[in-house]
Amino acid sequence: MLNLKDINWKKPGLFAAGVAFGTAGIKILTSDDAKKLYTNCTAAVLRAKSCVMKTATSVQENAGDILAEAKQINEDRAAEAEAEVVDDFCETEETAEDTAEATEE
Template sequence: MLDVDKMKKIGLFAGGVLFGTAGVKVLASKDAKRFYINCLAAGLRAKDCVMTTATNIQENAEDILAEAKAINDERCKEEVFEDESAPEEAFAEETAPLEA
């Protein structure tokens, strides 16, 4: 005679097979396919939106970088100009005649 444990295992196996077969049929139905297509289309739209945003951020970052480089170049030129004029002013002060 069959034991209760064996009957339970056989019942679970049969239920799993039945549930799996029904699941495959549901997943392969036309409604499910339309759902998959709509999800994929939404994913593609989201990808386009993210890529557009990423491109805008990259362009803004490039503009910021270019402006920062321009500021640094201007400061560098000002420092070079100040360094060149400083020795001449100091020399002019040293060679000026003393007033009595």
């Protein structure tokens, strides 16, 4: 015959405690106070997201401005370099003509 003293109550006790904590946990997680907490946390996350998006947009706009200015600087430098090449070419032609005239005389 089975005596109550012979039963190991540790495992059923742990199971019962787990069920009790689980039930209490579900009650706590679905309570009005918990819902307010979730709502406030979600609102904070949305505010943070908005701040991050504003910053990202600002960075993108600045990057676009920087890129446009850099392209303009390179175009200006290329135009200056081209003008110098044309000026050098013209001076070389004039020198060659002067040399040719001098040799003819």
